[in-house]
Each structure stands twice: as structure tokens, then as C-alpha cells.
Amino acid sequence: MIPKRMREELGIDGPSELELTASDGRLELTVPDIAAHIEIRDGLAVIVPEQPVPRLTAEMTREAIERSRR
Numbered sequence: 001m002i003p004k005r006m007r008e009e010l011g012i013d014g015p016s017e018l019e020l021t022a023s024d025g026r027l028e029l030t031v032p033d034i035a036a037h038i039e040i041r042d043g044l045a046v047i048v049p050e051q052p053v054p055r056l057t058a059e060m061t062r063e064a065i066e067r068s069r070r
Helices: 004-010 058-069
Strands: 019-023 026-030 036-041 044-049
């Protein structure tokens, strides 16, 4: 079980896939990158995820910005 404070800091909510690696005698738990590709739509480059992902809300964006400032 991952403590709630750590889950919030990593942006983990609900069941999530995590990567566990060993490095220099430590275990590192990370949230994996999302597989995606770039498509051109209406003349603009758009990042398209390979699998469905939850829609990013304005609140989620604000929280991510605040976390990055700490």
C-alpha cells in the first residue's frame, strides 16, 4: 500500500500501473510514461495516446502545476 500523501504527489488515483526498479541498493517506484504518437490534424501536431486515458481537467492541470512548484 502506498500512503495517500505519496499517491497524491505522484498523481496516482485508483488502480494504476507502476514500475518498480532497483538502483544503487534502492527500490524506485515510478509512474510509467504513456505510449503515444504524433499525428497532424488540421495542420497541427497532436499527441495521441496508444490506449484510452482519462480526460485532463482544469483542476488536474492546476494541481500538476502546483506540485511542480514545490
